[in-house]
Amino acid sequence: MTVLKALKKMFGKSEAEQLVPGSSAPAHSPSRTEVQKKPQRTPPVANTEKDAATAPVAPPPEQTRNDAPKPRRERAPKPPAVAWKLEDFVVEPQEGKTRFHDFKLAPELMHAIQDLGFPYCTPIQAQVLGFTLAGKDAIGRAQTGTGKTAAFLISIITQLLQTPPPKERYMGEPRALIIAPTRELVVQIAKDAADLTKYTGLNVMTFVGGMDFDKQLKHLEARHCDILVATPGRLLDFNQRGDVHLDMVEVMVLDEADRMLDMGFIPQVRQIIRQTPPKSERQTLLFSATFTEDVMNLAKQWTTDPSIVEIEALNVASENVEQHIYAVAGADKYKLLYNLVNDNGWERVMVFANRKDEVRRIEERLVRDGVNAAQLSGDVPQHKRIKTLEGFREGKIRVLVATDVAGRGIHIDGISHVINFTLPEVPDDYVHRIGRTGRAGAEGVSISFAGEDDSYQLPSIEALLGKKISCETPPTHLLRPVERKRP
Known part of the structure; x- marks a missing residue:
């Protein structure tokens, strides 16, 4: 007790209590709830760095003796990152083949294409990109495994890189929307999109049924959504709750339209499309393995003067x-x-x-x-x-x-x-x-x-x-x- 009294006289009661084992935290320490509290809804934000640059910086909390900084270990300096140049991606011209170099694609996108090992376009990529990169709507017919996913992703990424985002937008306002009929296909498209956008800074998100709704919502509230890949049902759930707004969609893709017809998704797709800008103000791409009369009727309703690309496989089934x-x-x-x-x-x-x-x-x-x-x-x-x-x-x-x-x-x-x-x-x-x-x-x-x-x-x-x-x-x-x- 004598030591405690001496400490109180020397440092004051509150500081002495900090030094006594088992004592409570100092009165100025923030509570756990204060630290973790987050806003429920992210309002529109301006894409400007001015406010962040001029915002006052809070002074660091006063250190107690027990919080004395430890000496840092010396770390070996990281080697400087080597800047990638288009000249690093060398693909020789070949007769009858189209290179990705033959299109005006951003270096960040070309870097990702090189990483994936795609020097030449598949036939559907070569034909579709010729129209979509010029801003035209397109209807594509091709079997699975022909590279159509990369065709529409490359077109989307190019559009988003060439056009600056709006100055004010909600987190849940995607600029590109891809609708696919099955959860597995959505996950696969999103994986391909992540591979192609890794050097661009664009954000890819997925909404599928059967997964944790709140977890998907947290991802949506954490950052802007640039490319959204979704199944129709789960997308409508978010849209009807007011968490996703589709009024800023610049490019919309309907993948495997024939399968969506077979699975009865077209009424839901119609609801979704009504939330997007008019077809004259967005680019619409529709892909299908077959061109039935029903598919073509949908295409007429949702596209404007589309270019039609049909790829006939030399062999319907792979020779392998x-x-x-x-x-x-x-x-x-x-x-x-x-x-x-x-x-x-x-x-x-x-x-x-x-x-x-x-x-x-x-x-x-x-x-x-x-x-x-x-x-x-x-x-x-x-x-x-x-x-x-x-x-x-x-x-x-x-x-x-x-x-x-x-x-x-x-x-x-x-x-x-x-x-x-x-x-x-x-x-x-x-x-x-x-x-x-x-x-x-x-x-x-x-x-x-x-x-x-x-x-x-x-x-x-x-x-x-x-x-x-x-x-x-x-x-x-x-x-x-x-x-x-x-x-």
Whole structure:
């Protein structure tokens, strides 16, 4: 107690209490709530640095003896960053090929294109960019894997870099909007957009259903949204709550319009488009794998004098995919699937079925029989779907059983085999399914099971492919019963 009295006389009561172990924090310390308090809504902000430069700087809080600064360790100086120049990206002209150098693209964008290893444009990129970079609306028809995503992203990024943003805008006012029918496709487009914008300072955001709403809202409130990629339903949720405003959209993209028609999304898309500027004041790009009468009617409503680009694939299905069809009774399909995967030791296989209940049963039987499998369908929550895809991409999951929700927009390298447990009802879906293998120049194999219930789909698939696929009878040893694992 004598020491405490002496300290009080020497320093005063409050400072002495600071030095006594177990005492409370000084009265001037801010509370946790004061430190963490944030505004609920971010108002319009001006894009100017003047206020920030002239704002008074708060003096640092008075240090106590226990807060004495520690000596800093000397850090090795970082090597200076080497400035990238367009001359670093050398691509020789080639007859019949269009280089990205042939368009007036920003150096930041060209730097990202070089990082991705794209020296030449694909046919749809070369044709679409010729129109869209001039500000025209466009309608593009191309199969999956032709590079259409990069075509519209490059056009969007160029528009946003060439046109300064408005001086005042809400955080939730995107300048470019991309609508896609499935969550997987949205995630893939956003990933490609992040790769292409990494040197530009543009912000890319995604809105998809099945993910944490509040988490997406926090991302929206933290920074300006330049490019928004979204599924129709979740975008409407944000729009109707007043968190997203679409009145500043300069470029709008509708990807896989035919799929949106099939999935019944067009009424929602109409609601969204009504929130954007008139079609004469925005650039609209529409992409579809097929040009049906319904798709073309939508295009007329939403575009102004569009340029039409149609890319006919030299071969509808990739030549890198070796195609087989096994004629097999429905009761023997599972035995054939299990023995094919197990006997050959395949490590990364996609199995497609037409219905969600089929997908669930196949996955459950594979897991029960000791195969590391997972399912992907509309019934699986979004967070689990993303986790499943990552596990499959990393090789932790051996067999991925899916509906056609995974047939488009999912790019996973190293899939050795695609198996159609049931033949698709739409011939185009066959092409999308088998296109999951044989990617990036690799060889792939597709095997389709034609049973008594689905073999009638073969003629229309062969008509689309422009060739016959011979039916084979599976070897007897592949139809042997599956040995049940002991519990």
